[in-house]
Structures are given as C-alpha cells and as structure tokens.
Amino acid sequence: MIIPRTIRRMQDRRHHKEGPWAELFEPYKGDEVISLDCETTSLDVSKAEILSIGAVRIKGKKVMTSDRLELHLKPPASLSEESIKVHKLRVQDLSNGLELEDAFEQLLQFIGNRPILGYYVNYDIRVIDKFLRPMLGFGLPNKAIELSHVYHSIIKWKHVGGEVDLRFDTIASRLDIPIIQRHTALGDAITVALMYIRLKHGLTPNNTH
Amino acid sequence: MTDSFKMDNIPFSLLDQQEQALVASNLDLGYYQAGEKIITAGEAPEGVYIILKGRVSEIDVGEDKQQQVFVHYENEDYFGGWSALRGTAIHDFVAEEETICHIMPTRILVELIQSNALFADYFQQNLAAKSEIVAQHGKGQDMAEFMLAKITSATVRDPLIVEAGTSIRDATRKMRELKADCVLARKGGRYGMVTGTDLLDAVVLKGLDLETDVSEIASYRLVTADPEDYLFNALVTMTQQQIERVVVMQKQELVGVVELTDVLSYFSSHSHVIGLRIERASSIDDLREAAQGLNSLIKALISTGVKIRFTMDLLAAMNGRIIAKLFDLVIPPDMQPHVCLIVMGSEGRGEQIMKTDQDNALIFRDGLSWPGMQETMNQFTEQLISFGFPPCPGNIMVSNPEWVNSVGDWTQRLSDWAETCEGNAQMNLAIAVDAKPVAGNQALFKVARNWFLRHLRNNDVFFSHFARASVEFDTPLTFFGNIKDKGELDIKKGGIFPVVHGIRTMALEHRVLATNTFQRIQALVEAGQLRDKEGQDLAEALSLFIQLRLRQQMRRVESSEDGFDPTPNVIELALLNKMERDLLRDALQIVKWFKKHLASRFHLGG
Numbered sequence: 001m002i003i004p005r006t007i008r009r010m011q012d013r014r015h016h017k018e019g020p021w022a023e024l025f026e027p028y029k030g031d032e033v034i035s036l037d038c039e040t041t042s043l044d045v046s047k048a049e050i051l052s053i054g055a056v057r058i059k060g061k062k063v064m065t066s067d068r069l070e071l072h073l074k075p076p077a078s079l080s081e082e083s084i085k086v087h088k089l090r091v092q093d094l095s096n097g098l099e100l101e102d103a104f105e106q107l108l109q110f111i112g113n114r115p116i117l118g119y120y121v122n123y124d125i126r127v128i129d130k131f132l133r134p135m136l137g138f139g140l141p142n143k144a145i146e147l148s149h150v151y152h153s154i155i156k157w158k159h160v161g162g163e164v165d166l167r168f169d170t171i172a173s174r175l176d177i178p179i180i181q182r183h184t185a186l187g188d189a190i191t192v193a194l195m196y197i198r199l200k201h202g203l204t205p206n207n208t209h
Numbered sequence: 210m211t212d213s214f215k216m217d218n219i220p221f222s223l224l225d226q227q228e229q230a231l232v233a234s235n236l237d238l239g240y241y242q243a244g245e246k247i248i249t250a251g252e253a254p255e256g257v258y259i260i261l262k263g264r265v266s267e268i269d270v271g272e273d274k275q276q277q278v279f280v281h282y283e284n285e286d287y288f289g290g291w292s293a294l295r296g297t298a299i300h301d302f303v304a305e306e307e308t309i310c311h312i313m314p315t316r317i318l319v320e321l322i323q324s325n326a327l328f329a330d331y332f333q334q335n336l337a338a339k340s341e342i343v344a345q346h347g348k349g350q351d352m353a354e355f356m357l358a359k360i361t362s363a364t365v366r367d368p369l370i371v372e373a374g375t376s377i378r379d380a381t382r383k384m385r386e387l388k389a390d391c392v393l394a395r396k397g398g399r400y401g402m403v404t405g406t407d408l409l410d411a412v413v414l415k416g417l418d419l420e421t422d423v424s425e426i427a428s429y430r431l432v433t434a435d436p437e438d439y440l441f442n443a444l445v446t447m448t449q450q451q452i453e454r455v456v457v458m459q460k461q462e463l464v465g466v467v468e469l470t471d472v473l474s475y476f477s478s479h480s481h482v483i484g485l486r487i488e489r490a491s492s493i494d495d496l497r498e499a500a501q502g503l504n505s506l507i508k509a510l511i512s513t514g515v516k517i518r519f520t521m522d523l524l525a526a527m528n529g530r531i532i533a534k535l536f537d538l539v540i541p542p543d544m545q546p547h548v549c550l551i552v553m554g555s556e557g558r559g560e561q562i563m564k565t566d567q568d569n570a571l572i573f574r575d576g577l578s579w580p581g582m583q584e585t586m587n588q589f590t591e592q593l594i595s596f597g598f599p600p601c602p603g604n605i606m607v608s609n610p611e612w613v614n615s616v617g618d619w620t621q622r623l624s625d626w627a628e629t630c631e632g633n634a635q636m637n638l639a640i641a642v643d644a645k646p647v648a649g650n651q652a653l654f655k656v657a658r659n660w661f662l663r664h665l666r667n668n669d670v671f672f673s674h675f676a677r678a679s680v681e682f683d684t685p686l687t688f689f690g691n692i693k694d695k696g697e698l699d700i701k702k703g704g705i706f707p708v709v710h711g712i713r714t715m716a717l718e719h720r721v722l723a724t725n726t727f728q729r730i731q732a733l734v735e736a737g738q739l740r741d742k743e744g745q746d747l748a749e750a751l752s753l754f755i756q757l758r759l760r761q762q763m764r765r766v767e768s769s770e771d772g773f774d775p776t777p778n779v780i781e782l783a784l785l786n787k788m789e790r791d792l793l794r795d796a797l798q799i800v801k802w803f804k805k806h807l808a809s810r811f812h813l814g815g
Contacts, residue, residue, distance in 0.1 A: 062312070063238035176307070178262055190238065194309060197240040202307055 005139070012138035021108065025141050028113045033058040033145065035117045035193035037185045038124045045126045051075070053103065054185030055110055056193055058117070061201050063193040069110045070186045071103045072096065100131055115143040119168055119192050122146065147171070147192050150199050171195060175202075214259065214311050218285055219788050220331040228321055228328075237312045241265075241304035248289055248302040256314040259287045263308025268301045280794055281305070285787050290332055293318055360443055361436045365457050365465035368393050370400070373424035380423040381408055391454060391466065394424040400463060401427025402456065433458040434467070444472050487530050493538055493592060500531050500596040521755070525559030525725075529647045531596065532569070536648035539589050544582075548573040549649040553605065557643035558709070559725045560755070566601040567593050568640055570612040572619050572653045586613055605640060616657050623661045627671055635678060639710060642717055643724045662720045672718050676811035679710035680804045701778035704754040704800050708747055711807045715739075726751060747803060750796035757785070757793065 013025040036055045040048040055069040074097035098106075107128075118124050121144050129139035148166040155164055155174070165171075168188075172179050177194045181187025214236060216222060216229050224232065238261070241247050247265060248254040258265075260282055267280040267288065282288045292298035293315040322329040369389040371380050373396040380392050380403065391404045403423055411417045411426045434443050434455045443455050447469050457464040490496035503524070529552070536550050554568035555561040571586060573579070590608035594600055607613055614622065626638040642661075646654040665671060682702040709726050716729040719736050723729050727748050734744035761784060762777055769775075785793065807813065 061240045063240075066235045066237050066314075176262075178309070194238065194240065198307070201240065202242055 008139060009141050012141055016138055021136065021138070024108060024111075024113050026113050028115060028143065030114065031060060032114050033117050033193075033196070034111045034114045034142075035063075035189045035196065036111070036121065036124055037118060037188040037192065038127060039183070039185045040127055043123075045123065045130060048127045048130075050100070050103075050127060050131065052185045053107060054187070054189040055107065056186065056189050057110075057114075058193050058197065061197055063190060063197065065190060068186060068189075069106065071098055071106060073098050073100060073103055101135060104128075104132055104135065111140075111142060113142060115145050116140065117145040117147060117192060117196055119147045119171075119188070145196070147196055147199075150196065151175075154199055175199065214261075215285060219791070220328050223328045223331060224321065224325055228325055231317060231320070232313060235314060235317045237314075239310045239312050241308045241310070243304055243306045243308075245304045246301055247304055247308070247310070248292060248298045248300075250298050250301045252298060253296055254289045254292045254298050254302075254315070256293050256312055256316075257287055257290045257318055258302070258310040258312055260284055261309040261311055263310075264305040265308055265310075266303055266305050268303055280798070283790075286790070290318065294322075294332075359436070360434055360438050360440050360457060360467060365436070365467055366471070368456070368463055368465050370395055370463075371423060373397075373422060375423050376420045377408060377411060377417065377423050377426070378419040390468065392423070393456070393463070393466075394427040396424040396427070396429075399429055400431060400456070401429040402431055402454075403427045404454075431456045431458075435459065436464055440467075440472060443467055444469075447472070487527070487534055490534060490538075493535070496531065496534055496538065497592075497596050503527060503531075503597075521560055524561070525556070528556065528561070529645075532593070533648040535589065535592055535596075539585060539592065540649070541585075544579055545648075546650050547577050547579075549646050549651055549653040550607070551644040551646050551654055553644045554640045555643075557640075557645040557724050559645070560709075567598045568601050568605045569607055570605070570614070570641075570644070571607045572657060573613070573615055574650075574653060575615045575617050577615065583610055583613065603636075605637075616653055620657045620660050620664075623657070624664055627661075627665065627668075627675075630674055635675065638675070639678070639713065642713065645724050658722075662717070665717060666720075672714060673811045673813065675717070676711065676714040676807055677813055679707045679714065680808055680813055682706065697782060698780045699778050700754050700758050700780045704797060705751065705758075705778075707800050707804055708751050708754075711803055712747070714807070714811070743803075743806075746799045750799040753792055753796045757789065 016022060016025060034055050034057055036053070038053050039051045041051060042048040050073055052073060053069070053071040057064040057067050116125065125140050125144055133139050148171065151171050152164050152166065169179065172191060172195060175195050175198045177191060177198055179187075180190045180194075182191075214233065216224070216232070221229065221232060239247070239258070241263070247258060262284065265282045265286075265288060267282070280288075288302060289298070292300075318332075322332060366389070369383060369387055369392045371383065371392055371394055373394060375394070380394075384390070384392055384405070391402060394401045394403055401424055403426060407426055407428070411421070412419065417426070432446060432450055432452060432455050434446065434457055436457050436459055446455060447453065453469040454466050456466055487496065487499045490499055532550070532552065536545075540548065549572045550569060551557070551572065552567075552569045554566075556568055567590070573582070586607040590600070590606045600606060605612055623638065623641060626634040626641070629635075644654065644658070712726050712729050712733070715721075715733055715738060716723070719733065719738055721729050721732040721736070723732055730739065730744045730748050733739045734741055739747070757780055758778065761780055764784075765776070780793075782790070
C-alpha cells in the first residue's frame with residue numbers, strides 16, 4: 001500500500017523523536033535551504049542506483065558554494081561487476097567511491113532539518129528514501145521545495161493558456177541564469193540554487209518567448 | 210569549484226595550482242537585483258567580487274549628495290579588492306542589472322597576498338607596475354612576433370661557392386663581381402668559409418702567394434643554423450661566437466648565408482634607411498617618396514613591439530625632418546633666415562603617430578618685405594598634402610594668412626587670445642602654446658614664446674580659465690554601461706585631452722619649455738609640482754590611451770578601402786580583452802584623479 005509521504009513523515013517523527021537523528025525532525029526555523037541533486041543510473045525509482053550526490057547551501061541571496069557537498073559513491077553492485085569486465089575499472093578506481101552509509105551520514109549532517117530544493121526534487125528524495133529507509137528506518141523528513149512549481153506559480157500569471165515549458169534549460173534561459181556544469185550533481189544543484197534565488201528575490205521574468 | 214570561474218584571467222592566473230585550489234574552494238555565489246547595493250560606502254565588504262553575469266557600477270556619493278558613477282564592471286571583472294584590504298569601502302557598488310557574483314572572502318585575499326608576491330603586486334600596485342606585470346606575464350603578442358621570426362624571414366644570401374683549387378686571386382675577383390662578403394670553398398664533401406678578413410690575413414700578414422689554393426685558408430668548422438630556427442637564436446650565436454655570419458644548412462644541404470647586418474636590419478626595421486633618404490632628397494619628388502615609406506615604418510615598429518613612446522619620438526623626428534627638408538626646397542634661401550616655420554598641436558608635442566592633420570604657422574621678422582610670401586606658403590601646404598599629411602580642418606596652416614604673422618603680430622595674437630574667454634580663442638591658444646620650431650630662424654619663435662610666458666606670469670585668472678577645458682568633458686568611466694550597444698568610447702575626449710591639456714596648463718604656469726607631454730610631466734615632477742608617482746601614473750595612462758588608439762586606428766585603416774580612418778579617436782570596447790579593459794579602467798581612474806587635482810588647483814569649483 002502506498003502511504004502518502006506526509007503520513008509516513010508523522011510516523012517517522014514519532015519513532016525517532018528520541019533517536020540519534022532527532023534533530024532532523026525538528027521543525028526548521030531558519031532561512032536556509034539546501035539545493036540537492038543526485039546523479040542516478042535510471043529515471044525509474046525502483047531501478048535507480050545513486051552514483052553521486054551534490055548539495056549546496058542557500059543562505060538568503062547567496063549560494064554558499066564554499067560550503068558544499070559533493071559525494072561520489074561506490075558504483076552500485078549492478079554496475080560494478082559488469083564494469084570491471086567491460087570498462088576494465090580497477091579496484092582502486094572503485095575504492096575511491098564512498099559507501100552508501102557514509103555518504104548518507106554526511107548528507108544528513110549537511111542538510112539537517114533545512115528544506116530541500118531541487119528540480120523534480122521528489123524523484124531525488126524518493127531514490128534516497130529507497131536506500132535510507134532500510135538503513136535507518138526513516139525517509140528524509142525535510143520539507144521539499146520543487147523548483148518547477150516555484151517557477152510555474154510565478155510564470156503562469158504571465159502565460160495565459162497553454163502549457164508552461166518546464167524543461168530545465170528553458171527555465172534557466174528564461175531566468176537568464178548561466179547553467180553551471182550541466183549533468184554533474186553539484187553543477188545542477190548550484191544552477192537550481194541560482195534559479196531559486198532569482199525567482200524568490202528578483203523581478204518576475206518577462207515571458208517573451 | 211565550477212567551470213564558471215575562470216582562473217585564466219589575470220590576476221588569478223598569477224596564482225599557482227595550490228593557491229588556485231584555495232580560491233576555488235572558498236568562493237560563494239551572490240545574487241543581486243537591479244539597483245541593489247552590493248557594497249555600501251563606509252562598510253567593510255565581504256571580499257572581492259568577481260562578476261559571473263551582470264553589471265555593477267561604482268558610485269561616488271559626493272558631499273552634495275550628488276551621485277556620480279565612477280566605473281562600470283562587467284563580466285569577469287572584479288571589484289571590491291581595494292576596499293576589502295582597506296577594511297572599508299569609499300564608494301557604493303550597485304548592481305545595475307541583475308547580477309551574479311563570485312565572492313572571495315577577504316581572509317583568502319589576504320592569504321594570497323602574503324603567499325604570492327606577483328599577485329600582491331598586481332592587486333596593490335599602481336598602473337605602471339600593473340602594466341609591467343602584464344607585459345612580462347602576458348603573452349605579449351608583439352614581442353612574440355619579434356622573437357618568433359624565423360631565419361627564412363630575413364635575407365638569406367645565396368652562397369658563393371668555389372671548388373678547391375681556385376686561387377686566392379680568382380676567388381677575390383669572384384667575390385668582387387658578385388658583391389659577396391665571403392666565399393665557401395668546396396673540398397671533398399665539405400665546405401670551408403673564407404671571409405674578406407681571411408683573405409687579407411693570408412696575403413698581407415702571412416705573405417701567401419696569390420695563386421695559393423683558397424681551400425687551404427678556409428675554415429671548415431662552420432657555424433650553421435637551420436632555416437626553421439629562430440632568427441633570434443642566430444643573433445645570439447653570432448654574438449656569443451663573435452662572428453658576423455652563419456651558414457644556413459637544411460640537413461646536409463647548403464641553403465645560404467645570413468649576415469649579422471641583415472639580422473640587425475630586420476630587427477631595427479628600416480628607420481635609418483628612410484632617414485637617409487629624407488636627408489639625401491634633392492627634389493620634392495624624392496622627398497615625397499621617402500615620406501610615403503613612413504607608414505610602413507610605423508607598422509613595422511609597432512609590430513616588433515617597440516615602446517610606443519620611442520615610436521612617437523622617432524616619428525616626430527622623421528616628420529620634423531620631412532617638413533624641414535621641404536622648407537629648404539620650397540623657401541628661397543635668402544628668405545630662410547628671416548622666417549621661422551613652427552608646427553603646433555600634436556605635431557608640436559611630438560605625439561602623433563599616424564600622420565595627422567597639419568597644424569603649422571609661419572613667423573617672420575618684423576618689417577620683412579617678401580611679396581611672394583603667401584603664394585609660396587600655399588605651395589608649401591599643397592606639397593605637404595601630397596606627402597600624405599591631411600589638411601587641417603580648422604585651417605590652421607600656412608596657406609591661411611591668419612597663421613602667417615610677424616613676430617609683433619604673433620605675440621599680439623597670443624595675448625589677445627589669452628584675454629578672451631571665447632572658446633575658439635582658447636582652442637587656438639592651446640594649439641599655439643604647443644608650438645615647436647622646425648625650420649628657419651628659431652630665434653624669431655623663441656622671442657615670441659619667451660615674451661608670452663613672461664606676460665602670463667601670475668595671471669591666475671587666465672590659468673583658471675585656461676584649465677577649465679580639461680575638466681569639461683564628462684567622466685568616461687561610465688562607458689562600460691550606458692552605451693552598451695554602441696560599446697565605444699571617444700578616447701581623446703575621455704582620456705587623452707584632459708591629461709594633455711591639464712599638463713599643458715601646468716607647464717605654462719611653470720614656464721616649462723618642453724612641448725612633449727611626457728617631457729612636460731617629467732619637468733613638472735622635477736619642479737616639485739607633481740609627485741613622482743603621480744607623474745609616472747599620468748605618463749603610463751597617456752601612453753596606454755595612445756597605444757590602444759593606435760592599434761584600433763591601424764586596424765581601421767587596414768580594413769578601409771581608401772586607407773582613411775573616419776573615426777580616429779574611437780575605441781571599440783568589444784575589441785579589448787579583459788586585461789586591456791582593466792588597464793583602461795585604471796588609467797581612466799588616474800584621469801579622474803587628475804581632473805580633481807586640476808579643479809582644486811585652479812579653483813574650478815562647480
């Protein structure tokens with residue numbers, strides 16, 4: 001049975017109030033947001049494995065790129081056996097990646113109880129939850145902010161009739177934000193962070209297309 | 210951190226890898242709305258801001274609350290470094306449009322300045338030092354061309370080869386016939402070099418017979434060079450080994466001989482040749498031909514990376530000689546001691562590079578009777594035009610009777626101009642006080658000049674008025690912003706004129722006789738009227754303006770069909786790279802300072 005995320009969050013919170021991760025369940029009072037992006041092997045949550053995670057803290061109008069998280073994971077089992085044969089990856093190449101447990105530990109420390117921002121962020125959260133829940137017994141409790149929703153809610157007033165184009169590159173170009181290292185987890189996280197600040201603090205972009 | 214930050218840009222390119230990594234890991238990104246203050250005057254900035262996207266203006270909030278834009282910063286420019294080091298900002302920095310900046314915290318800046326001397330210099334030094342760093346560190350394209358000339362680009366002379374068994378007599382005769390300085394004797398598969406000096410030594414000192422086989426006195430230890438080698442290396446070889454020629458060999462094949470004189474003349478271009486031709490010209494046609502060679506000389510000098518001030522000096526001397534020579538050819542000898550030809554304006558200052566308009570005048574002895582004078586003067590102007598000196602649009606030429614005066618009239622005109630505040634008179638005066646005698650009786654000119662300088666002594670009202678023009682044109686520092694689509698700037702109004710005119714006024718006040726602005730600056734420094742550093746900065750700024758202008762002028766002349774540049778003072782900003790923009794901005798800051806200095810010195814308030 002699919003339990004809505006809000007309900008599961010309440011359950012998780014009750015179960016972990018006294019645990020080592022209790023802080024994560026405190027309601028967040030600050031003004032910071034974490035922009036998060038994962039690189040995965042598939043767009044299907046049930047098949048996806050995490051390759052890398054990029055996250056950066058947003059404070060007010062600043063993207064704190066000096067305080068960022070970039071985690072490269074050990075290639076997942078599904079990939080590694082084949083890769084060793086096919087791509088001739090050596091053992092030391094593989095050992096550079098983090099174990100999922102260590103990565104999540106760092107990630108949770110980094111995020112704390114701040115809201116998580118992303119482009120199609122629910123996908124990232126669900127993939128993370130898929131591995132996190134069996135490990136620690138809870139999913140990410142944080143509030144999620146969906147960039148394309150923020151964008152849509154601002155742009156739709158300017159856009160009578162028709163679909164709003166929510167593709168990543170379109171949003172970036174509408175907002176006139178330079179795309180930083182497309183298709184690396186950290187690069188996308190930074191770009192999303194910039195777009196978010198732009199939407200939150202800048203003027204409504206003109207829809208000239 | 211990301212590829213959005215370019216480490217290749219100076220001054221970050223001066224850092225080593227470790228330092229660059231330190232920068233990369235400490236950058237934040239800031240977003241600013243149009244109109245938002247990024248740094249507030251009086252407060253401590255967070256660090257250095259490097260623009261990723263957008264535009265920022267530095268605004269001077271004056272005492273009268275009048276805002277004055279000081280500078281604009283654009284993509285990849287950095288700002289706030291000075292303020293960060295000082296601890297407080299003296300100006301506001303405001304985003305003109307939506308702006309995203311990288312922010313490098315002050316502590317990192319301080320750390321870098323302590324660890325990297327070059328970086329520190331670049332950040333803290335004045336313009337002169339900055340240009341020096343750039344010149345040494347930058348790729349120095351001009352210098353590269355000079356250094357990278359291949360041997361084949363100089364004259365490789367065909368070798369004169371004789372077989373073993375040829376007598377000294379025959380070999381000498383052959384050298385004479387073919388005007389060769391040396392001969393190569395082939396003996397077996399080898400070549401031996403015999404120079405004129407070798408022949409002299411053999412015959413005169415050793416007393417060898419004239420029928421002796423020349424291959425016996427040849428030297429078989431040849432110093433060779435590959436044709437693809439750098440000419441510069443050949444020069445080094447010759448200097449080290451104290452020889453005057455190297456043999457050019459491609460693998461085992463003999464190609465020719467390169468002589469020291471050829472190498473030197475390649476590097477020094479043909480200035481001496483043109484100089485000689487001017488001196489030797491016996492007719493106007495000869496002279497015209499020599500004059501037309503000047504343009505290619507200018508190009509050669511610029512492209513070999515000769516310093517702009519040296520080029521200007523050389524050119525002023527050349528132009529002066531051409532005009533003096535023409536004077537000799539056109540003015541009857543019996544009249545020459547009674548008149549003096551002067552050149553004025555930029556020519557008088559020796560600061561023109563491309564042949565610009567002629568500004569000249571004639572002063573003649575009081576009471577001179579020379580009925581055909583004006584006619585001769587008209588002819589003089591015509592000839593100069595045919596030499597490629599365009600006529601003066603303001604008609605300040607000897608063909609205009611207004612500019613042909615007796616000493617008495619000339620001094621009268623100068624003092625009349627000095628007393629009127631009308632614009633035209635002021636402009637005429639500005640041109641006239643840069644006058645330099647080039648031909649005829651110089652005493653006539655000196656009498657008039659000395660009288661005028663005495664006449665002006667302590668005339669504060671005059672100086673105050675005269676100086677005003679130099680602060681009249683508006684601050685050009687806003688150019689990065691408000692004419693974005695046009696993206697160009699009148700460098701004469703914005704940079705050159707304020708410096709030249711301000712210095713001119715100060716020079717007049719202190720009776721400096723030099724007319725060249727650089728020399729005037731030097732003289733003013735020596736007289737204690739400018740500080741050493743101020744003088745250096747002004748000189749450096751001025752030569753930067755001239756250099757940038759010249760480069761773009763040449764470009765336009767080359768791309769236009771008639772070789773004419775309709776907008777000689779325009780700098781197209783798009784053609785400047787980031788570093789040149791930096792330097793230009795710094796130079797304009799100096800102009801800005803200088804204008805303030807003038808305003809307080811000559812009481813130009815308001």
